[in-house]
Amino acid sequence: MASTVYFGSARQAQLVPEETLPFKLERIIEKLQIRDRVKDEVVAIKMHLGGNVGYSTIHPVFVRRVVDAVKQGGGKPFVCDLSRAVLTAHTRGYTAETVGCPIVPTDGPNEKYVYWYERPFMNIDRWGMGGFMHDATFLIDLAHIKGHPSCGFGGCMKNLALGGFVYETRGKIHDTSHHKKYWFAEKCPDDAIRKKIIEGCPLNGIIEDRNDPRELHLHVENCNQCKRCLNIAPQGSLEIRPDTFAAFQQACAIAVDIVLSTFAPEKRVFLSVANQLTAVCDCFGFTGMSVLPDIGVFGSDDPVAIETAVLDKVAELKVIPENLPRCMEHQPNAGHPFQQIHGPYKDPYIMVRECERLGHGTTDYELVDIMPVRESGVMDTFIDTSDAA
Numbered sequence: 001m002a003s004t005v006y007f008g009s010a011r012q013a014q015l016v017p018e019e020t021l022p023f024k025l026e027r028i029i030e031k032l033q034i035r036d037r038v039k040d041e042v043v044a045i046k047m048h049l050g051g052n053v054g055y056s057t058i059h060p061v062f063v064r065r066v067v068d069a070v071k072q073g074g075g076k077p078f079v080c081d082l083s084r085a086v087l088t089a090h091t092r093g094y095t096a097e098t099v100g101c102p103i104v105p106t107d108g109p110n111e112k113y114v115y116w117y118e119r120p121f122m123n124i125d126r127w128g129m130g131g132f133m134h135d136a137t138f139l140i141d142l143a144h145i146k147g148h149p150s151c152g153f154g155g156c157m158k159n160l161a162l163g164g165f166v167y168e169t170r171g172k173i174h175d176t177s178h179h180k181k182y183w184f185a186e187k188c189p190d191d192a193i194r195k196k197i198i199e200g201c202p203l204n205g206i207i208e209d210r211n212d213p214r215e216l217h218l219h220v221e222n223c224n225q226c227k228r229c230l231n232i233a234p235q236g237s238l239e240i241r242p243d244t245f246a247a248f249q250q251a252c253a254i255a256v257d258i259v260l261s262t263f264a265p266e267k268r269v270f271l272s273v274a275n276q277l278t279a280v281c282d283c284f285g286f287t288g289m290s291v292l293p294d295i296g297v298f299g300s301d302d303p304v305a306i307e308t309a310v311l312d313k314v315a316e317l318k319v320i321p322e323n324l325p326r327c328m329e330h331q332p333n334a335g336h337p338f339q340q341i342h343g344p345y346k347d348p349y350i351m352v353r354e355c356e357r358l359g360h361g362t363t364d365y366e367l368v369d370i371m372p373v374r375e376s377g378v379m380d381t382f383i384d385t386s387d388a389a
């Protein structure tokens with residue numbers, strides 16, 4: 001059976017606030033009946049609060065809508081994220097006053113409040129989930145949509161998978177890409193050729209291993225799988241393979257599985273804000289130019305359905321190549337727009353399909369536009385917006 005995903009477009013026909021995203025988010029909150037579902041619940045609102053001078057994370061205007069709805073429904077909300085993002089969140093406009101509830105580190109101020117899960121996968125034996133999110137009784141996953149250098153795309157799932165776990169686990173999730181060998185030093189004993197391989201990559205995608213100069217280290221985040229390095233590397237010495245890049249998303253799906261296992265299916269809601277879609281993740285600590293047009297807001301009880309719907313909407317759009325940072329390349333034939341930005345092996349649907357396989361929802365969805373944009377641009381309604389000036 002198809003899952004319902006509610007959608008509010010960033011487009012508007014009239015110059016009225018009711019046709020803009022905060023109001024459309026409000027309608028989605030109503031459709032999902034969040035107020036009716038949170039009475040006496042301790043509600044973790046998991047966000048990515050960004051870092052340094054980033055300003056494309058979800059604006060407090062949106063967060064406030066969600067927090068107020070929870071409070072009106074009799075729930076006890078708190079916003080949570082990694083401790084390092086929380087400690088500086090006030091410098092980016094997130095305070096208890098602006099969002100309307102406490103903002104707490106998911107795993108405590110010292111990243112020591114942790115629940116450990118044993119779940120062997122590649123290089124990972126145990127997974128440390130943040131204790132405050134674990135202790136909540138209701139989850140609202142409030143995600144900003146953007147590109148991501150490891151998996152092509154960051155949305156609801158990435159928000160839980162990396163933002164919900166301690167430093168040790170996050171590091172190991174990233175290291176999964178290096179679990180299977182891709183460099184075979186014995187087939188390239190010549191120092192000069194190794195140097196040429198490194199210098200031949202225009203994206204700084206391959207570097208000398210810091211512990212052993214004979215070993216090369218794929219900088220997976222930078223690599224867009226153009227394979228120019230394979231023209232230099234001796235036969236069999238270097239492999240650029242899909243599984244190297246898929247490992248990160250497979251690990252993220254396990255992390256999502258762990259988080260979702262701590263909340264009953266009826267006690268979780270997923271909201272995505274798809275505006276200011278930058279090339280890389282909000283954890284970079286800055287905001288680059290938007291590389292795709294604004295899309296809108298999404299909401300669902302099904303994490304697989306909402307991620308699929310977001311990705312399918314993105315697939316309808318064209319990358320704005322001139323807005324990419326000069327250190328990146330646009331590959332127009334690489335597939336989905338996020339693959340065009342990050343490379344064909346960073347298929348953003350991998351994590352989604354993994355989560356579907358793990359039983360967390362369905363890629364079969366029905367998209368319900370909560371306020372279809374009228375074709376007429378004629379202003380037939382006047383609403384006094386002077387308070388908003």
Ligand code: SF4
Nearest residue numbers: 201205223226227229
């Ligand atoms: S595939 Fe392309 S981007 Fe990746 S390391 Fe090789 S040359 Fe660099």
